[in-house]
Amino acid sequence: MPTYYLVLMCDLDGLSALKPKATSVYALSLRCVYCQTIAETSAVLDPSEEEVEVKGGRSTATMTWKCKFCKRDGNLMLKGLEAVSEKKKRKEEEQNIVQVIECRGAPEVIGWDPALSSWVGTSSSTSESEKPFDVDLSQGDWCDFDEEGQHPVSVENAKGTVENA
């Protein structure tokens, strides 16, 4: 089954890490593997929603998807970072893989938009009372001030790319 890694590219300042929240949604651009039509609207995968039954099967998926053009369908599943292959795992940090999506049938992931996900940033200054920042990328770049460490924190040029597993 085709598996795709969602990779976050961005410039961090004053932050050591930026991770999606466990409840974060992922807005995906999909293309149909059969007719190559690119969906006009992005598909939003929401981990808090109940999984759906796959037609005729015994398995479940995060969501089902149907190509508007050729009407063939399939489904998508959020796999989480545990699904990153051993080979890739070593590079997970530097590549910043944030989520793993498995596709069955028609959908193929060709892009995703980090602006619609919710993020949590860890300050680069280490202190006991350090609390993570809620990072909102919906307006593009994000910045705040770390009172604890007395330095600005920001996320700029966030861009989502997709890699084949």
Ligand SMILES: [Zn+2]
């Ligand atoms: Zn199609």
